[in-house]
Amino acid sequence: MAKTRKAARPRRASAAPAGKTGRTAGRGATRVKRPTTKGARKAAPARRAKAPGQYVYLFGRKTDGNGSMKPLLGGKGANLAEMCRIGLPVPPGFTITTEVCTHYYAHTRTYPPTLRAQVQAGIAAIERQTRKAFGDLGNPLLLSVRSGARDSMPGMMDTILNLGLNDETVDALARKTGNARFAWDCYRRFVQMYGDVVLGVQKRPGEDHDPFEMVIEALEHERYHRHIEDTALTVEDLQELVARFKALVRDRAGLEFPAQPWDQLMGAVGAVFGSWMNDRAIVYRRKYNIPSEWGTAVNVQAMVYGNSGDASGSGVAFTRNPANGVKEFYGEFLMNAQGEDVVAGVRTPEPVAELRKHLPAAYHELERIRGVLERHFKDVQDFEFTIEDGVVYMLQTRNGKRTAMAALKFSMDMHREGLIDWKTAVMRNPADQLDQLLAPVFDTADVDRADVIATGLPAGPGAASGRIYLNAERAVIAAEKGERVLLVRVETSPEDLRGMIAADGILTARGGVSSHAALVARQMGKVCVCGASGVEVDYQARTASVQGRTYAEGDWLSIDGTAGRVFAGAVKTAPSEIVAGLIEGDERARRTEKFKSFQQLMTWCGSVSRMQVRTNADTPEQARNAIAFGATGIGLCRTEHMFFEGDRIDAMREMILAEDLEARKAALAKLLPYQRDDFAGIFRALEGHPATIRFLDPPLHEFLPHTPEQQADLAGKLGVPVETIQSRVHQLHEVNPMLGFRGCRLGIGYPEISAMQARAVFEAAAIVQKEGVKVRPEIMIPLVGFKRELDLQVDVVHQVARVVQAEQKVTLSYMVGTMIEVPRGALTADEIAQTAEFFSFGTNDLTQTALGMSRDDSGSFLPTYAELEIVARNPFATLDQTGVGQLVRIAVEKGRATKPDLKLGICGEHGGDPASIVFFEQVGLDYVSCSPYRVPVARLAAAQAALSIPSGD
Ligand code: ADP
Ligand code: MG
Ligand code: MG
Numbered sequence: 045m046a047k048t049r050k051a052a053r054p055r056r057a058s059a060a061p062a063g064k065t066g067r068t069a070g071r072g073a074t075r076v077k078r079p080t081t082k083g084a085r086k087a088a089p090a091r092r093a094k095a096p097g098q099y100v101y102l103f104g105r106k107t108d109g110n111g112s113m114k115p116l117l118g119g120k121g122a123n124l125a126e127m128c129r130i131g132l133p134v135p136p137g138f139t140i141t142t143e144v145c146t147h148y149y150a151h152t153r154t155y156p157p158t159l160r161a162q163v164q165a166g167i168a169a170i171e172r173q174t175r176k177a178f179g180d181l182g183n184p185l186l187l188s189v190r191s192g193a194r195d196s197m198p199g200m201m202d203t204i205l206n207l208g209l210n211d212e213t214v215d216a217l218a219r220k221t222g223n224a225r226f227a228w229d230c231y232r233r234f235v236q237m238y239g240d241v242v243l244g245v246q247k248r249p250g251e252d253h254d255p256f257e258m259v260i261e262a263l264e265h266e267r268y269h270r271h272i273e274d275t276a277l278t279v280e281d282l283q284e285l286v287a288r289f290k291a292l293v294r295d296r297a298g299l300e301f302p303a304q305p306w307d308q309l310m311g312a313v314g315a316v317f318g319s320w321m322n323d324r325a326i327v328y329r330r331k332y333n334i335p336s337e338w339g340t341a342v343n344v345q346a347m348v349y350g351n352s353g354d355a356s357g358s359g360v361a362f363t364r365n366p367a368n369g370v371k372e373f374y375g376e377f378l379m380n381a382q383g384e385d386v387v388a389g390v391r392t393p394e395p396v397a398e399l400r401k402h403l404p405a406a407y408h409e410l411e412r413i414r415g416v417l418e419r420h421f422k423d424v425q426d427f428e429f430t431i432e433d434g435v436v437y438m439l440q441t442r443n444g445k446r447t448a449m450a451a452l453k454f455s456m457d458m459h460r461e462g463l464i465d466w467k468t469a470v471m472r473n474p475a476d477q478l479d480q481l482l483a484p485v486f487d488t489a490d491v492d493r494a495d496v497i498a499t500g501l502p503a504g505p506g507a508a509s510g511r512i513y514l515n516a517e518r519a520v521i522a523a524e525k526g527e528r529v530l531l532v533r534v535e536t537s538p539e540d541l542r543g544m545i546a547a548d549g550i551l552t553a554r555g556g557v558s559s560h561a562a563l564v565a566r567q568m569g570k571v572c573v574c575g576a577s578g579v580e581v582d583y584q585a586r587t588a589s590v591q592g593r594t595y596a597e598g599d600w601l602s603i604d605g606t607a608g609r610v611f612a613g614a615v616k617t618a619p620s621e622i623v624a625g626l627i628e629g630d631e632r633a634r635r636t637e638k639f640k641s642f643q644q645l646m647t648w649c650g651s652v653s654r655m656q657v658r659t660n661a662d663t664p665e666q667a668r669n670a671i672a673f674g675a676t677g678i679g680l681c682r683t684e685h686m687f688f689e690g691d692r693i694d695a696m697r698e699m700i701l702a703e704d705l706e707a708r709k710a711a712l713a714k715l716l717p718y719q720r721d722d723f724a725g726i727f728r729a730l731e732g733h734p735a736t737i738r739f740l741d742p743p744l745h746e747f748l749p750h751t752p753e754q755q756a757d758l759a760g761k762l763g764v765p766v767e768t769i770q771s772r773v774h775q776l777h778e779v780n781p782m783l784g785f786r787g788c789r790l791g792i793g794y795p796e797i798s799a800m801q802a803r804a805v806f807e808a809a810a811i812v813q814k815e816g817v818k819v820r821p822e823i824m825i826p827l828v829g830f831k832r833e834l835d836l837q838v839d840v841v842h843q844v845a846r847v848v849q850a851e852q853k854v855t856l857s858y859m860v861g862t863m864i865e866v867p868r869g870a871l872t873a874d875e876i877a878q879t880a881e882f883f884s885f886g887t888n889d890l891t892q893t894a895l896g897m898s899r900d901d902s903g904s905f906l907p908t909y910a911e912l913e914i915v916a917r918n919p920f921a922t923l924d925q926t927g928v929g930q931l932v933r934i935a936v937e938k939g940r941a942t943k944p945d946l947k948l949g950i951c952g953e954h955g956g957d958p959a960s961i962v963f964f965e966q967v968g969l970d971y972v973s974c975s976p977y978r979v980p981v982a983r984l985a986a987a988q989a990a991l992s993i994p995s996g997d
Contacts, residue, residue, distance in 0.1 A: 099144050100162035103128045104136025104173050111421075116141050118341030120192030123441050130420050132413060132438045136173040137187075137345030138166035140313065142194065145339030148317045163309075166344065174346050179305040183220050184213040186230070186347040189312035191319060193340040197328050202241040202319055204312045205382060206234035206347060210303040226352060228282035233382065235289045235301060238308065242315040243297045255296065259288045309344070316342045324538045330910065331545070333917055348437045350430040351382045355403060358383035358430045360558040361396050363414045366424065366446040366566055367503055367557070368606070369453025373397065373414055376556045383430055383439065386558060393556050409436045417441060422463050423472070424454050445566040448473070448480035449505050449638065456641045467991055470648050475958035475985040480506065480569040481642060482977060484617035486604055494602065494611040497590040500576030501557055502608035504565030508549025509602040509614040512595055514586050516543025522598075523547065530601055532588050534581045535574075536561040544570065549603045551610060553579040571605040579610065622980075626672040646674055646980065649987035655964065656971035657982045658736075660951060662686065663722075664729035670976035674983055677733035677820075678726070679884065679973020680951035683801060684742050686722050687715070693747065697758055700744050701772045705796065712800040719801065723808035723821075732818035736884060736951070736973075738863065739801050739837070740790050741826040743781040748773050782898055787827020788837055795840050802841045806848035809856050822859045824884055829868035831875040838879055861947070864935050865889035873935035877942035884973075885932055887952030887960075891919050894928045920953060923960040929967075936967050949973060958985035965989035 101108040101117055103125045109117045111126030121139030128134050140163070147156050167185075171177050176185035186208045209217070209231045218227035236256045239245040247254050253261075263285060264272055277285070290301045302308050319325060320340045329336060350358035360383075361375025375396040378386050386393050400407040410429065413436070417425040426444035430437050446454065455469040464472070486494075486507040510528035513519035516539065519531045523546035531547035533540060535555040544550055544564050549571035552561045556575055565572030580589045586597045590610070595601060602615040618624070622642050624633035633639055658679030659670030667678055687696040692715065699711035726735055749755045749769065759766040778784035791798035802823065809819040825837045838860050849856055862879075864870050865886030873883070892899055899920050909915045915924070923929055939946045949971040954960035956974030961982060964972055966989075974982045 097156075097158060098162070099141050099156060099159050100166045101125065101139045101141065102136075102166060102169050103134065103138065104169065106169070109139060114194050115338070116143065116341075118142060118192030118194055118343070119442055120190060120440055121341045121343050124343065124345075126420075127438050127441060130416065132416065133436060134438050135346040135348050136170050137343060138163075138169065139192070140342040140344070142339040142341045145317050145320060145341070146337065148314075149321075149339075153314070153317075163313075163344075167309075170344075170346050176346075178208055178309075179210075179213060181212055181216045184208055184216045186217070187309065188343075188345050188347055189309065189316060190343040190345065191316040191340050192343050193320075193334070194338050195332070195334060197325060197334075202237075202315065203384065204234070204237050204241055204315070205384065206230040207238070207308050207312055208305040209234050210305065213305070221352070223352075224279045225282070226349075228279050228286065229277075229351065230349075232282045232285050232289070235286055235293075238312070239289060239293045239297075239301070241319075242311045243293055243299070243301075245293055245296045255292055256289060259292055260285060263288070313342050313344075316340060324541070327541060335916070336913070345439075348430050348432045348439075349382075350378075350432060351380055352432055354380060355434040356380055356430075356432050357399075357403075358386050358428075359393070359396060359399070360386055360426070360428050361410070361414070362444045363418045363425045363427075364444075364450075364454060364457075366426070366444045366450050367505060367562075369446070369450035369457070371457060373411065374557065376558060377429075377431075383428060393558075403431065403434060406431045406434055406436050413438065418463065422458070422468075424450075445563065447505055447566055448477040448569060450566075451477065452481065452638070452641050452645065456644060466648050467652065470645065470652065470984070470987050471991060473645060473984060475961075475981055475988060477569050478981045478984050479977070481638065482620050482623055482980065483507075485606070485620055486602070487616040487618040490616035491604070491611070494613070494615045496609050497593070497601075497612050498576045498578035498610040500551070500553075500573040500579075500608050500610065501562065502605055503557060503559075503562035503574045504550070504570045504572030505606040506549075506569075506571035507602070507604055507606075507615070507617050508571035509600060509617070510548045511598050512551075512588060512601050513543070513547075513597050514581060514583055514588070516540040516546075518597065519543035520546045530603065532579070532581060532601070533561070534583075535559060536564065544568070549605065550574070551576060551579065551601070551603050553577060553581050565605070571603060573603045573605055573608050573610055576608075576610055627669050642980075646983060649983045650674065652990055653983065653986045654990045655961075655969060655986045657979055657986055658734075658949065658951075658971050658973040659976050659979055660955070660973050661726070661976060664725040666976050667726055667729040667735075670979050671730070671733065673976060673979035675733075675976070675979045676971070677730065678735040678737075679949050679955070679971060680824075681726060681735055681737045682741070683719065683738060684740055684746075686719060687747065692718050694758070694761055696747050697749065698762055699797075700747055700776070701762070701764075701769060708794065709796055712796055716800055716804055719804035720808045720811075723805055724811050727808060727812040727819045727821075728815070728817060730820075732820070734820035734822055736822040736824050736861075736882075736949070737801075737805055738824045738826055739788070739798055741787055743778060743784050743786040744790065745773070745776045745778060745781060748776060782892065788825045788833050789827065791825070791837050791840070792833060795836075798837055798840045799844050802844035803848060806845055806856060806858070807852070809858070810848060810852035810854045813854060813856065814852075820857065822861060822882060824882075825860070825862045826886065827865060827869075827889070828862040828876060829866045829872075831872065831879060834862050834876055834879045859947075863889075863951070864932075865952075866893045867931055870931040870935035872938075874938035874942045877939040877946055880939075880943075880946070882947035882949070883935060883939055885935070885948075885950040885952065885969075887923055887928065887932075887950055887954045888920065890931060890952070891924065891928050894931055895919060895924070917959075922957050923954045923963055925963050929963055932963075933967055936969070956982050958982075958988075961985040962989045962992070965993055 107125050107128040109122055109125035110129060111122050114122045117139045124134055167178050171185055174185055176183045178185045186206050189204045189207055214227050214231045218224040245255055293301050302311060350356045357377050357379040358381050359375055359377025364371050365374040373396055376393040377396055377399055378393045424444045425441045427441040428439045430439055451473050455472040458464045459466055459469040483506050510530035512530045512532045513522055514532055519529045520542050523529045529547045530549045530551055531543050532551045534553050536552060537560055550561050552574040553576055555561055559574055561572055561574045578590055588595045600614045602611040621633040621636045621639045624630035625639045656676045658677045659675040660680040661667040661670055661678050662682050662685045695711055695714040699708055702708035702711055749758050755769045756766050759769050805821050809821050813819045823841055825834055828834045841860050859881040861882030863886040864883050948969045950964055950969055951973040955972040956978035961972055972982055
């Protein structure tokens with residue numbers, strides 16, 4: 045019993061109060077005034093500059109802010125102001141700016157001196173509009189205190205409702221509404237929320253239940269000898285609960301519950317600012333790279349009561365379906381409830397369409413608002429509303445988080461509807477989410493055979509199979525061990541975030557489309573099925589039971605987040621329609637809407653991008669795939685990978701171990717045909733696109749046999765004593781191979797290696813060119829720091845080119861350039877550009893050498909660095925623009941000063957990272973290069989970078 049009642053009431057919120065609240069005439073008269081249509085203005089011309097020293101911005105009949113002021117007012121506050129401006133019904137209130145938050149942390153948690161007076165003026169403005177008064181014993185004004193960061197941070201901050209109640213005002217509210225039960229239920233909720241959020245009365249380590257919940261449970265058992273619904277609690281019960289809650293606060297927090305409304309208000313404001321630095325908020329900010337300096341705003345607003353009776357309720361809705369993109373009114377609500385109940389995703393609410401039956405007028409009003417919102421914001425909105433006695437109030441709106449699939453469909457549909465132009469449509473698809481569209485789906489044949497054991501809401505499209513875990517911590521541990529994980533919960537809460545990040549998919553037994561699980565799925569692109577009520581989760585036993593079958597932790601389940609189905613066991617996956625259509629030429633896939641929309645998006649991207657997108661590919665197949673995705677050539681072909689296959693490694697080892705030039709040449713001669721075939725294959729696959737081929741780069745010892753068995757085997761093959769091999773391996777050992785005998789140093793030490801590679805390139809080029817295919821090799825010398833290094837290698841290449849062209853009686857067009865990947869190379873780029881025909885930034889090594897940080901060893905300290913905000917992001921994933929970026933800028937400027945038409949590209953890992961791509965656009969590179977499956981992401985990011993950076997600078 046304890047389990048259900050705990051689950052029925054979330055930590056932050058409470059379930060609905062008594063069914064009947066018997067509204068009175070008096071109550072109707074004091075209802076919040078709806079803004080008149082006279083007040084409805086077009087928002088755009090009303091833009092208003094920030095006034096110095098203004099910390100409080102009103103919204104309501106008079107509105108100071110607007111939707112463009114998110115940095116100052118936070119997302120919630122700015123949009124509340126914007127909604128007021130366009131005449132939507134918003135309860136009046138004011139926003140305390142993010143500057144106050146910054147001030148608060150910069151000044152030992154204190155406020156600017158003028159804040160108090162400004163807040164008092166804000167309260168007075170609300171009082172005038174509602175004709176209620178804060179702390180009044182006739183008609184008390186109650187407030188909600190709400191956080192609001194610049195970007196919404198779902199679930200991270202705590203909202204306090206019904207603030208302003210005390211032993212006197214509660215009676216006033218009861219008298220005024222004629223409904224003592226309603227008043228005391230508000231009071232009960234308020235003391236509980238305030239005690240928890242502001243006074244910190246929470247579950248202690250080792251406690252299983254929330255202390256307030258324990259008090260409720262105790263009272264139920266004393267008075268009713270069983271668990272009863274909240275709605276069945278009487279006025280006397282609620283009064284007793286309030287008294288016991290206060291005693292609990294006294295006991296746990298060592299203080300009296302604040303009775304003065306003003307004290308309550310300032311305490312709540314401090315708690316919102318304080319929550320900016322709570323663990324959950326910090327984890328979230330880290331994941332989404334939100335700087336802590338941004339701070340949060342605080343919104344103080346008149347309460348409207350969704351819990352005042354049967355013509356009241358609360359809900360959340362999207363103007364379109366954010367999971368799959370379909371244009372339908374999408375959302376849910378609870379009758380006779382305060383909004384937190386819906387947002388917390390604890391009870392499974394009713395779909396918004398059902399509201400038409402309960403309250404048709406309110407439903408039509410919401411439909412009207414849905415249209416107004418989309419026409420005004422020109423994007424899909426996620427909004428929160430409360431209905432008080434049949435009247436709809438808007439409490440929040442923001443651009444709805446959406447899956448990649450929904451983003452794609454929204455952008456195409458809204459373009460077709462004329463709401464947005466095609467460039468906006470391109471911008472509406474988040475580049476770092478695009479790979480969701482390429483993620484596998486379930487194999488149709490296998491899924492037909494699979495056993496559907498439950499169904500739920502399709503909250504995050506895609507296919508996921510994994511071993512189930514019922515708790516976030518264990519899910520994280522399993523994922524760290526390399527297991528595929530499905531996180532299975534009754535419902536999720538912000539505490540589960542780490543587990544949700546680690547899991548391949550999320551399955552919940554309870555909760556609707558606005559539950560925490562669904563929210564996170566939309567945001568992170570997780571495969572998710574929620575509210576699968578057939579699944580019974582037993583945390584104690586660590587099992588999930590469905591239809592009489594029991595699955596233990598570690599057992600396999602599969603979920604289809606597109607259809608909302610749960611399968612027993614692991615189900616095979618198949619390539620997404622886009623991959624099937626482009627790479628496999630599957631005609632059926634090419635006819636799907638998803639495929640066509642994707643192609644349209646890529647066509648738009650192509651027409652607006654300045655930078656090209658190439659690929660890092662070492663095989664013909666990779667090259668073909670990348671070209672199918674729209675790559676325009678190879679930006680990095682690593683030749684060393686070619687030396688590992690089959691018995692090539694023996695010839696390679698023979699070459700390395702050779703004692704003299706003749707022996708080395710003999711071994712190289714064995715490698716030549718392999719390498720020539722490889723290049724010929726790649727040139728054919730490229731069908732005329734250019735190929736940047738990097739000469740041998742890694743330290744030689746990487747190729748050597750290291751185990752005694754390998755050494756003995758090689759000794760046998762080469763007919764030399766094993767000791768010879770051992771001593772050569774020993775000789776080649778390096779203390780710090782990353783900075784050792786590698787890159788162009790190899791070709792300078794052994795020019796015959798570069799000569800062989802050049803010969804392989806040119807002979808292959810001659811062969812393929814004679815087949816009638818255009819060939820454009822671009823030979824790239826790695827790790828150059830001195831112009832003379834490049835000169836020496838370029839001489840070798842040109843000489844071989846002359847010989848091969850004469851032998852083959854062909855003319856080949858080719859280029860020779862270099863990688864810029866050590867700081868000296870970047871700093872002396874003007875000199876190097878005298879020889880180089882192109883630069884390609886090797887940002888992996890450039891980051892390692894500029895930061896003096898080995899990527900392979902950074903795992904032991906980078907997480908700490910991220911935590912302490914020494915680095916904003918992992919510099920090996922997103923280019924460190926301030927540091928490494930300067931080297932890139934210098935090299936670009938100096939290189940082009942010497943050679944204005946110098947071709948510039950980037951082939952490091954960063955070439956597929958949207959944030960880095962913006963930087964490469966800014967510095968004017970000609971192309972980025974990334975792995976084949978990253979090409980669509982890079983194309984979208986390149987197009988968006990071109991659109992967002994004004995051209996002509
Ligand atoms: P979150 O950022 O977690 O969504 P909100 O500040 O939006 O928090 O508050 C959560 C819910 O509290 C809202 O969706 C709404 O239902 C309820 N709420 C907030 N302010 C008011 C208000 N002035 N009147 C009635 N309910 C409110
Ligand atoms: Mg909200
Ligand atoms: Mg390198």
